[in-house]
Amino acid sequence: MPLRPLTVCAILAFAGGLVVASFAGFREFLPGLLEGALVTIEITLGGCILAVIAAFLAAMAKMYGPWPLRWLAVIYIEIFRGTSALVQLFWLFFVLPVLGITLEPLTVAILALGLNVGAYGAEVVRGAVASISRSQWEATVALNMSRAQALRRIILPQAVVAMIPPWGNLFIELLKATALVSLITISDLAFRAQQMNATTYRTVEIFTIVLVIYLAIAMLITLAMQRVERAAARGLARGRLQ
Template sequence: MQLRSLTICAIVFFTAGLAVASFAGFREFIPGLLQGALITIQITIGGCILAVIMALVAAIAKMYGPWPLRWLAIAYIEVFRGTSALVQLFWLFFVLPHFGILLEPLTVAIAALGLNVGAYGAEVVRGAVAAVPRGQWEASVALNMPRNLALRRIILPQAFIAMIPPWGNLFIELLKATALVSLITISDLTFKAQQMNQTTFRTVEIFTIVLIMYLAISILITVGMRALETVAARGMARGR
């Protein structure tokens, strides 16, 4: 029922944005805003995938890896949590070319946001894994199960459910951070809105529509994560 309500809200907000744009005489700008929204969604999806991968790798390395990997994971987490996402974005875009590394703006955007959110996600993964009852580890040892197999078959599946709610928050934070990529010449939703505002000076209408679009996308993320949480909980219940 809650998922249905959130889905309806997302549809209503997105439709409201299109309606406001149409009534305000901005119908001709809708394709541009939708094109920008598509770029925003693409960066969000790519950044989320990279964030999850980096978080899992960094958390497992920090907790169970040999000391070189452990210190490398700690350095990654602290550097990307302790510095500004905007500075990280600029560093990858403007500094890496001085070392002969040239990346496309879209690649830089996905990498910067994914690495930044992945550092926060690593602590989410670590906390979820640490919260699994110690008896699960003891049972795997009693079965003579190697640590890697125990992590993959017993520990991580149980920790996965606890990770989902905070990961939903991180994904929404990543979505909002995509507005920064307009500063490295990417025509995302914010960039398109700024362009239209400079040519039409209809600030209220344009940024109200953009606000509704961001809200609709964030609600869709929430719906997806709630659905994933429900499926995971049912799977765990069947496993028990």
């Protein structure tokens, strides 16, 4: 039986961890890097939650909202998809204080990355909803459901199953983008690595440990999304059988 790609990645990550553990400076660098990793995870989780909320709101507004909301949704999606995440991060961090709005760096990081990924996610949501066959909508009309009821009970449960794999990719992209927040003085994993490298010049050891930590977090996201996808598919199948 051939090995699954994810199993191969897990084996490689474990092997990489063993190699990293053999480094002379492993015990010296690991505690500080793990502290930075916790900040990275915090930003990733906050950004993912914000991205999902923003994506669903923007997609629903774009598809079914009144024209002012449609225009706002389109403007949000195009601005955050069409500009650099780094520029968005800098704009929120440096420009908002000039306008009289000052936010904590961690809040800025979650806002910038969450809204950026949410703009891409809005198109994922829109595409998944649009992929549901017209007969499903016609059935809801025959059952005298309102649009909101049809979306909640029939359309979105089916669309969510199709959304999960693309969302897994977006969450990993968000994780990788967290390295940008070191530029606004947040002591995340990338920031800690740069600090340690500047004082010790142990580049190989430090950034190899960082590489393995990022890979481990990304694999956890992948495994979690696979479990969510299987659970959603089973729930949808049970709903169809009932």
